[in-house]
Amino acid sequence: MEFGQVFVNWLLLGSLYAAIALGFSLVWGIMNIVNLAHGSFIIVGAYTAFWLYTQLHIDPFAGILLTMAVLFVIGWIVQYVAINRVIRAPFLVTFLLTFGLDLLIADLVQQFFTSDLRSINTSYANAGINLGSTHIPFDRLLAAIIAVILTALLSYFLARTRVGNAILATGMDRDAARLMGINIRTTYALTFGLGAALAGAAGAMLSELYPFNPSIGGAYTLRAFVIIVLGGLGSPWGALAGGLVFGLAETLVPLIPGVGPGYDDAIAFALMVVVLIVRPNGLLGKPFYS
């Protein structure tokens, strides 16, 4: 494969990975909860987009806001019903709980949609832009652009709006934030809802790019985790940086002679352990919680 194509593939994949990790990073950074149900939120997002497409004929990209709204409500409810009750518990409890929720949600999705492999084939699925011999698929380009826009919006929202500042303040010091009159319960629910909504956006975009079934969530959770470790916790731009680094590894490693494709999880795992040992705070990041 020629260099230009590899470069384009890398940029597109890396940006998409940023979208996968954004919500995960937000919830982890603010609430100190590693949300293992993130992958199942992505799945629910993908199936919501699938349902919108097959039943109402809404394009996944056009319906992305609708998907995000659905996931926001689901995330809010999950936070209020389950996560809220263990928020002060040690990490093993929250870790286990979110894993349980992941199993539960993925299984419910399977009950509704069966475990068949699904995909969405839009009319422009094969369209793209050709620059010389470099092919830029239209849908991937759109997904990458949306991912960057989401990153920028989240960054702006956290840094510049009152609600965003409240979320950040709660992440920095819960007790001080409460003394400033911030409703912690609502802020957490909002944070978790936003995290789920971002996962939903990622799911909607993935549903158009890759075939999916209810059991793929775990792989995306693992990737989100590695991306956050790479990029550092607590900053949307960190997620983008981590996504690009991770995308680079996944694009380049299969090109090494004698390795070949199929080792995605092994690459993710090896990268993470190396980064954790060499740079425990990620490539860009500072620890939000120490």
Added chain:
Amino acid sequence: MATGADTQASPIAEAPSPAPKESRGWLWSLLIGLLILGLISTVPLLGDASALHTWTLIVMFIVLAQSWNFIGGFAGYAAFGNVAFFGIGAYTTGLMLLAHHPFWSGLVLGALVAGLFAFLLGLPVLRLKGHYFAIATLGIAEALGEFTTVRNIGGGGGGLMSLPLPGLDSYVYFFYAFMGLAVICLLVTVWLTRSRFGYALVAIRESERAAEALGIATYRYKVIAFVMSALPTAIAGGLYAYWSTGFDPSTVFDVGISVEMVLLCFLGGAGTILGPIVGAVAFELASFQLQTSGLNLHNTLLGLAIAIVTIFLPQGVIRVAQEFVSRPGAGSGRANSFMEGMRRVRRFIAANGI
């Protein structure tokens, strides 16, 4: 420190730890544990093949939960990838069988390979803490499963491995092999609650820094505990391999098994003697009942059980029972003691929420 099993504080750092109680607690736990295992041992006498099948798997899960307890319950390190050792044991034993070596040699080699793997993996990974350790172990299990699939270790395509049938009457022997393993794990657990080594692990769980300040070689102890939890898991994997005669990476490297180990310990009480046994019997029995009634809801049940246990019973059934049974309130009559116990239990279960 020479008190009984009840001296370990809870793995939940913020909850009040049960104070030291009667010094013979470990003996009661051991006796009850042996009694439960003894009762289960009568299952082959029934001559019911399907019951034997179910209970063989239940005893296997007892072993898996018990061995997770060593690293997760005592040392407090949330290993989410222990299924990797199960898979290593299964594939090593399988390969040895296919090469016409005796079964027992496969089991031994599987345990050795898994132990060595746990040692080499533990050296870097046990330097990580909290979420990072959990995810790193989860990742290694996923990666191993992937590797086995891609390299097609089993030889049957996609890593699938088919083994010769072990002979019709051998299923009883498999059952008792798992049972023997469970008894050994029970004894090791009792030893952990009574020995310097076990106290050191509990100290690491409660505060690694404090343990280090006390002169405990935390890193070495953690690695030993990790290897200890790998050995029975690998033997169970080897037994499962021959017992099931055919498996693929998605069954023996299934991260769900890892999570079940954790859940079973939590359900019963992580870091207790009886916890893994009670948790495994209760949950797996319910799970098999659901399966035989034709509902394919295993993951839903697992997820719901996890949610309920983590929200309402993060200390485990055993500790709630202890809370109820022991420590009669000073000066309260017998009639009051039931209400008193209920009140204590309710306080104990109180949620951690905002």
